[in-house]
Amino acid sequence: DAGVTQSPTHLIKTRGQQVTLRCSPKSGHDTVSWYQQALGQGPQFIFQYYEEEERQRGNFPDRFSGHQFPNYSSELNVNALLLGDSALYLCASSSGQGALGYTFGSGTRLTVV
Amino acid sequence: QKEVEQDPGPLSVPEGAIVSLNCTYSNSAFQYFMWYRQYSRKGPELLMYTYSSGNKEDGRFTAQVDKSSKYISLFIRDSQPSDSATYLCAMSRGGSQGNLIFGKGTKLSVKP
Numbered sequence: 113d114a115g116v117t118q119s120p121t122h123l124i125k126t127r128g129q130q131v132t133l134r135c136s137p138k139s140g141h142d143t144v145s146w147y148q149q150a151l152g153q154g155p156q157f158i159f160q161y162y163e164e165e166e167r168q169r170g171n172f173p174d175r176f177s178g179h180q181f182p183n184y185s186s187e188l189n190v191n192a193l194l195l196g197d198s199a200l201y202l203c204a205s206s207s208g209q210g211a212l213g214y215t216f217g218s219g220t221r222l223t224v225v
Numbered sequence: 226q227k228e229v230e231q232d233p234g235p236l237s238v239p240e241g242a243i244v245s246l247n248c249t250y251s252n253s254a255f256q257y258f259m260w261y262r263q264y265s266r267k268g269p270e271l272l273m274y275t276y277s278s279g280n281k282e283d284g285r286f287t288a289q290v291d292k293s294s295k296y297i298s299l300f301i302r303d304s305q306p307s308d309s310a311t312y313l314c315a316m317s318r319g320g321s322q323g324n325l326i327f328g329k330g331t332k333l334s335v336k337p
Contacts, residue, residue, distance in 0.1 A: 116268070143323070145324070147325075152329065153329055153330075154229075154313050154315075154327030154328050154329050154330050155269065155313075155325070156327070157326075160324065167323065168323050168324055170324060202268050202269070204268075210319065210320065210322070210323060211317035211322060211323050211325045212257065212274065212317075212319075214271065216268030216269050216270065217268050218267050219268055
């Protein structure tokens, strides 16, 4: 049974560019949450998608947007990249909107130069 | 003041030692308290969660929550080199609140 799959694993982008990260949830899960983990920090909640809608959002600017598809997979888009956006981006899937039962993927390491 | 405070360490102990990891928090609305383990270049994996105050034991791991002091702990008995990882505390208000608030994580190294 595959867990949470994220792609790509690593990415290097230039300041000002746009990036799209992808996540396939664990089988049986219908909710996807995205977190940003800067080096030496704990993960910070970006937003959560359930039933193809953004249900909850953390303290991140509008440059961060997302989408959930009918098969429950999800994308995270970041526009106008800043150096400070360099981080590990983690996708977590779960069944329902609560914070229990998360399964995290291994993340996408984004470096902005 | 951050909502969740956790000493980042690093913490180095000999194999077989008892390890104590701690977090403090400021938001009294938190109801669920979790400990995650994160190996290098991997995502966090849930070790244990506790609802409200009290203790919970799972094998070599014991989680404690003291809501009156806003203080949570994770104890690891008979620590093993395979326990070397970063340990993250996380908290949630529960219900339909899907966001976890994490501490910075404590990097633990267990030396053979």
